[in-house]
Amino acid sequence: MRFKTVCTGCSLLCDDIIVDLEGEKIVSTFNLCGHGEEKFLRARGTERLLKPFVRSRDSVREVSISEAIEKAAEILLNAERPVLWGWGSSSVEAQIAGIELAREIGGVIDSTGSICHGITWLAASESGLYTATLGEVMSRADVVVYWGSDPGHSHPRHLSRYSVLSRGIYTQSGYEQRRVYVFDIRRTRVGKIANVLIEVEPNKDYELITAMRLILRGKKLQFDSVAGVPIKTIEKVIQEWKERDFGVVFYGMGLLASRGKYRNLEALLKLVWEMNEYTSFVALPMAGHFNTIGFNHTATWVTGHPSGIDFSRGAPYANPGETTFVEMLQRGEVDAALIIGSNPMSSFPTELARKLSQIPLIVVDCFRTLTVKHATVAIPTAITGIEAGGIAYRMDSVPIILREFLSPPESILSDADIIRSIIEKVKRKN
Amino acid sequence: MSKLNAYQVYKMLPGINCQKCGEPNCMVFAVKLLKGEKQPEDCTPLVEDEKYKGKLQQLKEIFSPKDAVAETGLIIHPEKCTGCGNCVVGCPAIAAECPLIGSGKGEVRDNVVFRVENGKIKVVDLTKCRRYGPIKTCRVCEMYCFSGAIELRTVA
Numbered sequence: 287m288r289f290k291t292v293c294t295g296c297s298l299l300c301d302d303i304i305v306d307l308e309g310e311k312i313v314s315t316f317n318l319c320g321h322g323e324e325k326f327l328r329a330r331g332t333e334r335l336l337k338p339f340v341r342s343r344d345s346v347r348e349v350s351i352s353e354a355i356e357k358a359a360e361i362l363l364n365a366e367r368p369v370l371w372g373w374g375s376s377s378v379e380a381q382i383a384g385i386e387l388a389r390e391i392g393g394v395i396d397s398t399g400s401i402c403h404g405i406t407w408l409a410a411s412e413s414g415l416y417t418a419t420l421g422e423v424m425s426r427a428d429v430v431v432y433w434g435s436d437p438g439h440s441h442p443r444h445l446s447r448y449s450v451l452s453r454g455i456y457t458q459s460g461y462e463q464r465r466v467y468v469f470d471i472r473r474t475r476v477g478k479i480a481n482v483l484i485e486v487e488p489n490k491d492y493e494l495i496t497a498m499r500l501i502l503r504g505k506k507l508q509f510d511s512v513a514g515v516p517i518k519t520i521e522k523v524i525q526e527w528k529e530r531d532f533g534v535v536f537y538g539m540g541l542l543a544s545r546g547k548y549r550n551l552e553a554l555l556k557l558v559w560e561m562n563e564y565t566s567f568v569a570l571p572m573a574g575h576f577n578t579i580g581f582n583h584t585a586t587w588v589t590g591h592p593s594g595i596d597f598s599r600g601a602p603y604a605n606p607g608e609t610t611f612v613e614m615l616q617r618g619e620v621d622a623a624l625i626i627g628s629n630p631m632s633s634f635p636t637e638l639a640r641k642l643s644q645i646p647l648i649v650v651d652c653f654r655t656l657t658v659k660h661a662t663v664a665i666p667t668a669i670t671g672i673e674a675g676g677i678a679y680r681m682d683s684v685p686i687i688l689r690e691f692l693s694p695p696e697s698i699l700s701d702a703d704i705i706r707s708i709i710e711k712v713k714r715k716n
Numbered sequence: 717m718s719k720l721n722a723y724q725v726y727k728m729l730p731g732i733n734c735q736k737c738g739e740p741n742c743m744v745f746a747v748k749l750l751k752g753e754k755q756p757e758d759c760t761p762l763v764e765d766e767k768y769k770g771k772l773q774q775l776k777e778i779f780s781p782k783d784a785v786a787e788t789g790l791i792i793h794p795e796k797c798t799g800c801g802n803c804v805v806g807c808p809a810i811a812a813e814c815p816l817i818g819s820g821k822g823e824v825r826d827n828v829v830f831r832v833e834n835g836k837i838k839v840v841d842l843t844k845c846r847r848y849g850p851i852k853t854c855r856v857c858e859m860y861c862f863s864g865a866i867e868l869r870t871v872a
Contacts, residue, residue, distance in 0.1 A: 319835060460818065
């Protein structure tokens with residue numbers, strides 16, 4: 287049977303995936319990149335977490351789902367400062383349930399976005415956000431800028447599906463009509479096909495953006511080069527951008543994680559804003575997990591804050607740095623955590639991973655990750671987008687409906703259902 | 717075949733300048749035959765008239781379907797491929813055949829040069845490649861390949 291579906295390999299959420307199924311087995315896939323293919327194959331792979339377990343001292347005991355949920359509720363209720371973290375690979379439904387759970391237990395809810403693209407909203411609150419959908423980018427953009435992002439590794443279909451190669455309404459010539467600019471510290475994969483590759487010295491993005499803003503305002507700079515880039519090159523690039531019709535900047539972690547963090551993005555967004563005096567210019571995040579952007583939207587329209595929301599005072603309160611998971615963990619504040627669809631044990635620095643392993647951990651995941659191995663309670667879940675439906679936000683904040691096409695392994699629930707069950711248990715115990 | 721010149725091909729044609737093939741005369745047809753823009757079957761008298769049967773046979777043998785891989789010089793290294801589909805969407809031949817694929821939207825077609833299948837690029841019909849025809853300089857797929865999975869050898 288042939289099935290058309292959405293890929294949840296990254297936040298590009300390609301909606302033109304064709305899967306040939308024979309019963310419950312994936313025979314072949316079409317239009318899926320390496321990332322998506324890997325995710326689809328792992329659904330029936332050997333790395334799946336299939337049985338819930340509870341760890342007590344040194345023994346690990348396999349339990350039923352309801353028993354695991356009971357234990358999870360108990361841990362969360364006994365904790366003084368519980369944190370619910372992850373949510374980047376969960377559906378919007380699960381995120382809404384998560385916020386309700388945080389409200390119920392008076393805990394903190396935060397997403398993977400707070401150490402990733404969630405800081406977009408922090409920068410946007412300072413300088414505003416000029417944005418567009420990827421459809422508009424495909425149809426109009428004739429300047430495509432990748433700043434600190436390499437779709438060649440992170441979003442393989444980005445160029446062919448939406449940005450450089452695809453032919454839109456006003457870009458019928460595709461790649462012939464567009465100019466690709468890459469700002470990175472090295473020659474990345476996308477740098478190989480760029481028209482202009484600008485190698486910026488590490489941690490000097492802010493200086494370069496400031497110089498670009500000055501040149502845009504017609505100021506003369508007293509240096510020969512900024513951040514390793516000759517002034518003449520910057521002048522040429524700015525002049526080229528001004529003469530074009532529609533520009534788009536795709537910024538990635540290369541910009542957000544280097545020195546200056548969200549201030550780099552703030553400066554970039556101001557540059558984009560100033561470019562709009564001459565032509566249309568927008569900026570879009572190259573988010574990683576397929577629903578990272580979704581959490582920020584969901585949390586904003588449910589609580590009023592994009593991430594790191596604290597319910598311990600009754601009303602939602604958020605202050606980045608104070609109520610975000612990493613900082614709380616660093617201060618030793620957290621005494622229980624629910625990790626959903628994320629693997630902080632492998633991605634956090636050793637010091638934080640050690641602190642994380644010392645507190646009771648409830649892990650809701652579909653695979654046997656390193657975090658699952660350290661879990662006090664592990665609850666398996668169906669894979670969103672393959673075995674469970676829901677809604678996810680694409681990197682340009684467009685909600686996409688996900689549909690399930692495989693049935694989950696026996697007695698395994700979707701992440702939204704698991705969180706709702708925990709809420710029920712918590713309400714009963716309260 | 718490479719040793720043949722247009723005059724030698726012309727001698728194998730009827731030489732009656734009937735213009736049924738749409739060309740002004742048989743010499744032009746011979747040149748186009750050599751370039752690969754025409755096939756021997758495009759010459760109506762050659763196919764319809766019994767007396768040219770021998771000549772038609774001879775021409776068919778010379779202009780038999782070419783080895784597409786050797787003709788295009790296209791070599792794919794699947795172990796390097798990331799399935800990005802840049803080659804598929806960028807390909808001018810595919811965009812002309814199927815505008816939907818050219819606009820980035822994936823579709824399963826059998827009359828295209830290649831498509832992304834199981835996360836890798838797969839050649840479907842290499843005879844649709846522009847390099848199989850007259851445009852030997854087309855290198856779009858190689859140019860936009862991130863990972864170096866597509867290699868185009870220079871062909872004569």
